Amino acid sequence: xxxxxxxxSTAMLSCFSISQEVVDTLExxxxxxxxxxxxxxxxxxxxxxxxxLNPELHEFIMRDSSLNYVCPWDTDQCYSSNxxxxxxxxxxxxxxxxxxxxxxxxxxxxxxxxxxRYGYRRGRYHNGIDIDLKTGxxxxxAFNGKVRYAKYNDAGFGNLVVIRHYNGLxxxxxxxxxxxxxxxxxxxxxxxxxxxGNTGHSRGSxxxxxxxxxxxxxxxxxxxxxxxxxxxNENLFVHKGLFRPGAMPSHVASPTxxxxxxxxxxxxxxxxxxxxxxHRTSVSRLCQLNNIRPTTTLHIGRSxxxx
Numbered sequence: 001x002x003x004x005x006x007x008x009s010t011a012m013l014s015c016f017s018i019s020q021e022v023v024d025t026l027e028x029x030x031x032x033x034x035x036x037x038x039x040x041x042x043x044x045x046x047x048x049x050x051x052x053l054n055p056e057l058h059e060f061i062m063r064d065s066s067l068n069y070v071c072p073w074d075t076d077q078c079y080s081s082n083x084x085x086x087x088x089x090x091x092x093x094x095x096x097x098x099x100x101x102x103x104x105x106x107x108x109x110x111x112x113x114x115x116x117r118y119g120y121r122r123g124r125y126h127n128g129i130d131i132d133l134k135t136g137x138x139x140x141x142a143f144n145g146k147v148r149y150a151k152y153n154d155a156g157f158g159n160l161v162v163i164r165h166y167n168g169l170x171x172x173x174x175x176x177x178x179x180x181x182x183x184x185x186x187x188x189x190x191x192x193x194x195x196x197g198n199t200g201h202s203r204g205s206x207x208x209x210x211x212x213x214x215x216x217x218x219x220x221x222x223x224x225x226x227x228x229x230x231x232x233n234e235n236l237f238v239h240k241g242l243f244r245p246g247a248m249p250s251h252v253a254s255p256t257x258x259x260x261x262x263x264x265x266x267x268x269x270x271x272x273x274x275x276x277x278x279h280r281t282s283v284s285r286l287c288q289l290n291n292i293r294p295t296t297t298l299h300i301g302r303s304x305x306x307x
Contacts, residue, residue: 021036021037022034022035023037031044032044034047049184050073051080051148051164053145053164053165053168054166054167057096058071058168064091064092067085067089069081069085070085070214071164071214073148073164075148075149075183075184078153078155078157078162080148081214085214085215085216086216087213087242087243088243090243091240092239093238093299093300094239095235095238096167096235096236097167097234097236098143098167098223098231098234098236099167099231099234100167100234102166103144103165103167105144105188105189106143106230107140107189108224108226109131109139109141109142109171109173110131110133110137110138110196110207112131112133112137112207114226115130115131116129116130117130117221118219119219127210128174128211128217129208129210129220129221129226130207130209131206131207131209132205133196133205134205135177135195135198136177136195136196136197137195138192139173139176139192139194139196139207140189140190140191141163141188141191141193142171142189142224143167143169143171143189144166144187144189145164145165145166145186145187146163146185146186147161147163147181147182147185147186147187148162148163148164149162149183150182150183150193151179153200154200156200156201157172157175157200157201157208158198158200159175159178159194159200160172160173160176160200161176161179161194163187169211169212169213169223171209171211172208172210173194173207173209174200175196175198175200175202175205175206175208176195176199176207177195177196177199177205178194180192180193180194180195181193211224213242213243218243219242223236239299239302240302241299241304262279262307263304263306264303264306265302265304266298266300266302266303268300272286272294272298275304275306279306279307281306286304286305289305289307290304290305
């Protein structure tokens with residue numbers, strides 16, 4: 001009987017055990033199991049988990065006490081902080097290791113054609129990448145991590161899986177036809193998490209894939225080269241410019257839909273005068289396009305609109 005309970009753990013995890021009385025404990029090879037009066041259970045380590053898979057990164061962010069960023073472990077809400085984190089107020093550039101020696105794997109969530117990118121779309125901002133697939137196609141985790149949310153979301157995502165990763169990011173996998181994981185479940189890059197579908201606010205079967213940092217969406221193309229199907233760089237420099245709604249990827253000077261805008265990624269030693277000369281414009285025009293002043297400090301890695 002015990003073996004059966006352990007094997008079925010992914011169907012009965014802790015979301016049902018809130019405020020329940022513990023009637024027994026059981027030592028297993030996976031840890032101490034808490035048995036509740038309503039016949040549900042959870043592992044002790046999951047009950048005590050504070051949500052921090054990258055405590056060093058969180059400690060660095062919290063050095064600026066005015067930010068007060070939070071990332072609680074909420075298995076019931078897809079946005080764990082209720083959108084209170086304003087990443088446009090970041091003062092420093094953070095060095096985030098997308099992959100490292102301990103968690104060095106990346107797998108495309110699904111190998112399909114990109115049908116819609118991050119940015120302004122149909123009167124609103126589209127916070128992710130849409131990947132074409134057929135209902136029933138296998139969707140996998142992009143990185144190693146832990147499932148935080150896995151259920152139907154009636155705000156538009158449909159069947160949604162949210163995974164928190166050791167690199168400090170969270171990834172969203174929306175519109176699934178079926179979910180194969182539960183909250184608190186450890187997953188590795190490439191692990192099967194669900195089947196592609198057309199649930200929620202969706203116009204045809206596809207995977208809506210998001211990358212978020214402390215609940216704030218960023219362009220997945222800052223991290224992933226969807227053409228080559230690899231990580232763009234093992235290091236990601238996180239700065240407030242990444243979180244402007246609809247910001248273009250900083251690795252290229254990309255045009256907007258009407259072909260009128262282009263962006264430049266700031267490098268060490270750059271000045272507004274140098275950037276203006278390089279792109280045949282003026283400092284005043286750069287300031288106007290980016291809502292900055294000539295004395296504004298240029299942060300390495302930030303995307304600057306040049307046209």
